[in-house]
Amino acid sequence: MPDTVFDEDLLAGVRDVSPLMLGIAPFALVAGIAAVDAGLGLAEAVGMSVIVFAGASQLAALELLGENAPLAVVVGTAVVINLRMLMYSASIAPHFADYGRRLRAGLAYLLTDQAYALSVAEFDENPDRSRWRYYLGAAASLWIVWQIGTVAGVVLGAGVPDAWGLTFAVPLVFLALLVPAMKDRPTTVAGVAGGAVAVVAAGLPLNLGLLVGALCGIAAGLVTEVTAS
Amino acid sequence: MTDALAGVVASPRAWVAIVVIGVVTYGIRLSFIHLFGRIDGVPTRVQRPLRYVPPAVLAALVLPDLVTLRPSVAATLLDERLIAGAVAGAVAWRTENVFATIATGMATLWLFRFVVFA
Numbered sequence: 001m002p003d004t005v006f007d008e009d010l011l012a013g014v015r016d017v018s019p020l021m022l023g024i025a026p027f028a029l030v031a032g033i034a035a036v037d038a039g040l041g042l043a044e045a046v047g048m049s050v051i052v053f054a055g056a057s058q059l060a061a062l063e064l065l066g067e068n069a070p071l072a073v074v075v076g077t078a079v080v081i082n083l084r085m086l087m088y089s090a091s092i093a094p095h096f097a098d099y100g101r102r103l104r105a106g107l108a109y110l111l112t113d114q115a116y117a118l119s120v121a122e123f124d125e126n127p128d129r130s131r132w133r134y135y136l137g138a139a140a141s142l143w144i145v146w147q148i149g150t151v152a153g154v155v156l157g158a159g160v161p162d163a164w165g166l167t168f169a170v171p172l173v174f175l176a177l178l179v180p181a182m183k184d185r186p187t188t189v190a191g192v193a194g195g196a197v198a199v200v201a202a203g204l205p206l207n208l209g210l211l212v213g214a215l216c217g218i219a220a221g222l223v224t225e226v227t228a229s
Numbered sequence: 230m231t232d233a234l235a236g237v238v239a240s241p242r243a244w245v246a247i248v249v250i251g252v253v254t255y256g257i258r259l260s261f262i263h264l265f266g267r268i269d270g271v272p273t274r275v276q277r278p279l280r281y282v283p284p285a286v287l288a289a290l291v292l293p294d295l296v297t298l299r300p301s302v303a304a305t306l307l308d309e310r311l312i313a314g315a316v317a318g319a320v321a322w323r324t325e326n327v328f329a330t331i332a333t334g335m336a337t338l339w340l341f342r343f344v345v346f347a
Contacts, residue, residue, distance in 0.1 A: 044247065048251075084279060086261070165339075171295060179318060187283075191285060
């Protein structure tokens with residue numbers, strides 16, 4: 001066993017995740033800008049990035065908080081967005097099965113789309129890697145960039161005039177994630193239906209439009225899958 | 230005065246949301262990593278709908294920020310946000326690059342807001 005965690009496997013994780021930072025850094029900046037826009041201060045913005053640490057749900061929650069939506073709607077929407085991590089947790093769990101309870105609890109906190117995707121690909125390709133070290137290298141790097149980006153976004157968001165519409169970067173970030181998520185017919189139908197229903201339902205009370213749109217999109221995807229098979 | 234008051238009132242609300250979302254999200258992350266060995270994996274009945282969560286949720290987040298239904302079709306379509314979103318969507322499709330998508334989307338928004346429609 002190496003006497004330091006800064007070994008080859010950890011550094012490989014750091015190295016492999018670095019190209020992704022070009023997408024993560026602006027995403028984190030937007031999270032900070034959106035926090036200011038929702039009326040939050042630096043402490044709340046950083047608190048959210050540390051405690052929640054899941055970008056898409058943070059941006060959705062901030063948007064709803066800014067619109068004074070009921071807390072149940074804010075929480076419900078964010079949780080639906082983060083449900084996808086149930087799949088990542090299940091998929092990566094066998095790789096961590098031999099580790100102690102404490103280490104697994106720590107690794108779980110750092111689970112993100114990017115850390116998951118990068119790690120399982122590497123574990124398949126390179127079975128000799130120390131799993132937790134490689135994953136930690138990638139996931140902790142993402143965590144650090146996410147926190148720094150949030151702080152920078154709060155500072156930037158407070159200094160740029162509203163007319164520039166910096167919060168428009170929020171839907172743009174989601175758009176960049178949405179396009180690759182619509183990869184076949186059922187997922188495309190899920191996206192089109194979810195978006196269309198959300199637009200029509202935008203006037204619903206309690207800001208329920210997003211949640212209703214998302215649930216209709218999921219149902220539409222399932223129906224398409226069933227009718228196609 | 231009103232702003233300062235709003236900040237004080239908004240703050241505990243925001244913290245409650247942050248903590249509850251954080252705790253539930255951590256539970257989601259930990260779920261199978263913690264349980265592994267006791268159960269075999271996600272049941273198919275749960276796994277199937279989860280596949281559609283990302284496209285459905287992301288589209289429901291994006292589209293209402295780009296489109297506002299107005300009385301006429303022209304008024305709905307001739308919206309700087311929708312035009313910028315369409316350009317950014319094309320860039321996202323071609324490049325799958327978050328940075329390029331944000332950059333072209335913002336540039337298009339500013340072009341139409343400050344030049345074309347100004």
